[in-house]
Amino acid sequence: MKTQINTQDIIIRLEQERDYRAVEELTREAFWNVYTPGCSEHYLAHIMRSHRDFLPELTFVAEYRGKIAASIMYMKSWLEDDDGNRREILSFGPISVHPDYQRMGLGKRIMAHSFAEAKKLGYDAVVIFGNPENYVSSGFKCSRRFNVSMDGNYFPVSLFVLELKPGTLDGRHYVYRESDVITLLDDEKVAEFNRSFPPKEKGWMPSQEKFYIYSHSSVNE
Numbered sequence: 001m002k003t004q005i006n007t008q009d010i011i012i013r014l015e016q017e018r019d020y021r022a023v024e025e026l027t028r029e030a031f032w033n034v035y036t037p038g039c040s041e042h043y044l045a046h047i048m049r050s051h052r053d054f055l056p057e058l059t060f061v062a063e064y065r066g067k068i069a070a071s072i073m074y075m076k077s078w079l080e081d082d083d084g085n086r087r088e089i090l091s092f093g094p095i096s097v098h099p100d101y102q103r104m105g106l107g108k109r110i111m112a113h114s115f116a117e118a119k120k121l122g123y124d125a126v127v128i129f130g131n132p133e134n135y136v137s138s139g140f141k142c143s144r145r146f147n148v149s150m151d152g153n154y155f156p157v158s159l160f161v162l163e164l165k166p167g168t169l170d171g172r173h174y175v176y177r178e179s180d181v182i183t184l185l186d187d188e189k190v191a192e193f194n195r196s197f198p199p200k201e202k203g204w205m206p207s208q209e210k211f212y213i214y215s216h217s218s219v220n221e
C-alpha cells in the first residue's frame with residue numbers, strides 16, 4: 001500500500017552530478033511500459049545533459065526522506081512566427097515521480113517550483129507534449145487556444161502551453177520547434193543503456209493506447 005507524503009519532508013533542489021544515475025533509475029521506473037513497452041526516457045535523461053539546449057539551472061530533483069522521488073528536466077525550445085522570427089521558450093521532460101509516490105501532489109509541486117524559478121530567469125512560456133490530465137491542473141492549456149501549432153497548422157491534442165507571463169503570446173500564429181536532442185534517440189543505444197540496469201520485463205499497459213490516441217488526434221475548432 002502507498003504511504004502518504006508528509007510535505008514537510010520534501011526538499012526540492014537543483015540536480016547535481018552525483019544525482020545523475022539515481023535520476024535515470026527513477027526515470028526508468030516511472031516511465032517503464034507507460035507509453036511504449038519498456039521506455040527510452042532514462043536514456044534521454046542521460047544524453048540531454050551534454051546537449052547544447054539543456055538547462056541545468058532549471059533541472060530539479062525532489063528528495064523525500066533523503067531519496068530522490070521526483071525529477072524534472074528542461075531544454076530550450078522555440079516558437080517561430082510566420083515571418084520566421086524565433087523566440088526562445090522552455091520545454092520540460094522527462095518529468096518523473098517514483099511509482100510509490102505518484103498521484104500525491106509531488107509532480108505538481110516540482111512543476112510549480114520550476115515555473116517560479118523559470119520566471120525569475122526571465123522565461124515567459126513553457127510548451128510541452130503530454131497527457132492533459134497531468135498538466136491542465138497546473139495551468140497548461142490546449143495549444144490551440146494560443147495559436148501554437150506543429151508544422152502545417154496541426155494542433156495535436158497532446159500539445160500544451162503555459163504562459164509564465166500572462167498575455168505574452170499575442171495571438172499571432174507560432175510553430176513549436178523543439179530541441180533536436182530527440183533525434184539522438186536510437187533503439188540500439190537505448191537497448192545497450194538498458195543493459196546497465198537490472199532486468200525489467202517489457203509489456204503492454206492501457207496507458208500506451210491512451211497516449212497513442214492523444215498524440216494522433218488534433219484539436220480543430
Ligand SMILES: CC(C)(COP(=O)(O)OP(=O)(O)OC[C@H]1O[C@@H](n2cnc3c(N)ncnc32)[C@H](O)[C@@H]1OP(=O)(O)O)[C@@H](O)C(=O)NCCC(=O)NCCS
Nearest residue numbers: 030095096097102103104105106107108130131133134137
Ligand atoms: C505524470 C507524473 C509526473 C505526475 O506526477 P504525480 O505526482 O503523479 O501527479 P500529481 O499528484 O502531482 O497530480 C497531478 C495531476 O494529475 C491528476 N491526477 C492525480 N491523481 C490522479 C489519478 N488518480 N487519476 C487521474 N488523474 C490524476 C490531477 O489532475 C492532478 O492534479 P490535481 O490534484 O490538482 O487535480 C507522474 O505520475 C509520473 O511520473 N508518471 C509516469 C511518467 C510520466 O508519465 N511522465 C509524464 C510524461 S508526459
